Amino acid sequence: MPAPLDPRIKLRHLTAFLETDRRGGVAAAAAALGLSQPAVSKSLAELEAILDVPLFDRSRRKLGLTEFGALFLRHAGAALAALQQGVEILAQSRGADAVVRIGALPTVEVEVVPQAVARFLAGPLACRVHVESGPSPHLLALLRGGAIDLVVGRMPAPAVMAGLSFENLYSEPLVLAVRPVHPLLREAAPSLRAVEAFSALVPPRGAIIRPDVEALLLAAGVTRLPREIETVSNSFGRAYTLANDAVWFISRSVVAADLARGDLVALPIDMAASHGAIGITTLAGAAPGLETAAVIAAIRDMAAGR
Structure with missing residues (x-):
């Protein structure tokens, strides 16, 4: 020493x-x-x-x-x-123009990012915060162009990680969320094959979790969902699932509060294979400013408490 x-x-x-x-x-x-x-x-x-x-x-x-x-x-x-x-x-x-620009994928925009922003704004470096949401390709393009400072959510695919750095914080599975009166809840052991009979809300092609969804379906022998609805909108997914016998492929944290209240129910299907790394993506080699570093520290704290 x-x-x-x-x-x-x-x-x-x-x-x-x-x-x-x-x-x-x-x-x-x-x-x-x-x-x-x-x-x-x-x-x-x-x-x-x-x-x-x-x-x-x-x-x-x-x-x-x-x-x-x-x-x-x-x-x-x-x-x-x-x-x-x-x-x-x-x-x-100390300048009035200080701003931290965060890209939040749907995985974290319900719990981790709101909690982290609240902690940051209660601290000594509080400044203006801009939160941008959307699919991964959109947010990564903004990050590369300097329009945002970091992206929080699932780890990008290796093919698009050139020039980027990812800090892993925790892992999270997908769930199949349905309304409490969904017919599949009456089955003793529903399977992914049974989902083919219902409309399914899935991430669009190009979304980070799309390959996970496709891998799960292929492993179950499902090559096509006849009534597929592509969306990254949590508001639409929640509203549609509550009003219809649909099956929503979604990260658990997005619907954690709905599951806890009983508004939505997770189908009892093994989704362990869908676990994915959640963390912070930044430009490789870029040193964050003081306020951005404080936001990143707040995100780490919120993730550590999960």
Whole structure:
């Protein structure tokens, strides 16, 4: 474990050291810093005493760094630059135009994202939040174009992950949601083959969970759903399922509250094979701003409590 930083090292020591090296002498450094030459000389002497090594070679007409000074320069310069960047980021975060733009797939727009946004807005970095919903291709296109900062939901297919980074938070299965009076609930052991007799709400082609739905149906010997309704609208899916003997292929979290209240019921069919990774997709290598990082932290917290 690295030793803690000596608390005797102050910001004035680093600025005096860096400016003296940059200007090639104490007098020029003092003028640039608006300090007296004795003040700069004192800071340099204190720093060398704290580090217990000579930083400058004073045997020549123009001050030059010793080997110790050259080594320290790399780290001192990086430290001061990082500190300056932090100050600038904090200044920007206080601006009235700060906004975090979130893409929320249907999987998370009912529970995780609303809870995370509420937590973020209750914190010290609260700012304007824009939430965009829609299918995965739409949100990923916005992410790549810089229109949104992150996408929350199921992991994109490997074929579209070039240039993107995914952070896995938890996994979730699909359910087959029906209204409480659905005929299939009267069967002792309903099967996926029985779904063919009813209208089915499924994600459209291109949606992240579409391959999972197709794989489940093919494994059950179902090659086609005669009365298929493609939708990514949770409002339409809920309304249609409550009013008709339809079967809704949907992520569990989307209808969790409906299932808990008994408004909808999950058919007792094994859906373990439909488990998918839920998480945060961002541009690879992109450093999030302070507010965006706070939103991501809130999303992680909400996901951890599931």
